[in-house]
Amino acid sequence: MHPNAGLRDIDLSAEDRFKILSADYGPSKLVPKRDRVIEVYGDPTGGNPKATKPSFAWEARFMTALRRLPGAWNNADEPDEPKLYVHTFMAPYLLEALTRLDDAGLIHEIETIGCLNFRRMRHSKDPEVDLSYHSWGVALDINATKNFGVYHKTKFQSSRHRPVGAPWSKDWKAIWPHGLSEEVVTAFESVGFRWGGRWKGYVDPMHFELVAR
Numbered sequence: 001m002h003p004n005a006g007l008r009d010i011d012l013s014a015e016d017r018f019k020i021l022s023a024d025y026g027p028s029k030l031v032p033k034r035d036r037v038i039e040v041y042g043d044p045t046g047g048n049p050k051a052t053k054p055s056f057a058w059e060a061r062f063m064t065a066l067r068r069l070p071g072a073w074n075n076a077d078e079p080d081e082p083k084l085y086v087h088t089f090m091a092p093y094l095l096e097a098l099t100r101l102d103d104a105g106l107i108h109e110i111e112t113i114g115c116l117n118f119r120r121m122r123h124s125k126d127p128e129v130d131l132s133y134h135s136w137g138v139a140l141d142i143n144a145t146k147n148f149g150v151y152h153k154t155k156f157q158s159s160r161h162r163p164v165g166a167p168w169s170k171d172w173k174a175i176w177p178h179g180l181s182e183e184v185v186t187a188f189e190s191v192g193f194r195w196g197g198r199w200k201g202y203v204d205p206m207h208f209e210l211v212a213r
């Protein structure tokens with residue numbers, strides 16, 4: 001178990017927590033925009049547009065296994081076992097966000113994190129070419145079962161679309177009563193992640209990706 005996991009009694013004001021969670025993080029300026037993703041993160045298809053899994057050469061060069069991250073979520077049984085397989089570029093960003101949550105007494109909100117998953121984007125117009133950022137290991141799904149994706153309702157859409165509202169509004173909380181708090185989202189956004197909870201159309205509050213606007 002991480003030495004701090006669940007043991008600290010942190011009594012900070014909301015203002016002090018916000019300072020910790022939202023502090024400037026220099027490396028966030030290095031996060032690539034979409035048009036530089038392959039240049040910075042490499043090409044997991046290995047040049048094969050029909051690839052269905054990451055190329056071995058890309059994986060060997062760019063991916064790394066993390067262990068002993070802050071929080072009880074990944075340290076319960078075998079602390080020395082690798083617990084999360086991520087792109088090497090993303091590792092310090094993830095560590096920074098988790099450390100901020102730990103310092104602010106909020107790390108217990110993290111229950112599960114998923115990362116590498118080679119797949120086309122479910123909601124993409126062009127599924128043949130658009131890889132999810134999970135395919136690079138630079139996207140995270142946090143507490144997935146409590147933060148499932150939904151389609152925003154418009155008057156043209158069917159009943160499976162719902163009014164979502166702004167994050168943490170009444171409509172929002174009706175859909176995700178146990179969703180991520182604004183403080184958790186602040187920690188990830190302030191180090192450079194983009195949050196799927198702010199997307200229009202398909203709203204994906206479990207999803208964070210390390211790609212700049």
Ligand SMILES: [Zn+2]
Pocket residue numbers: 134139140141206207208
């Ligand atoms: Zn995701």
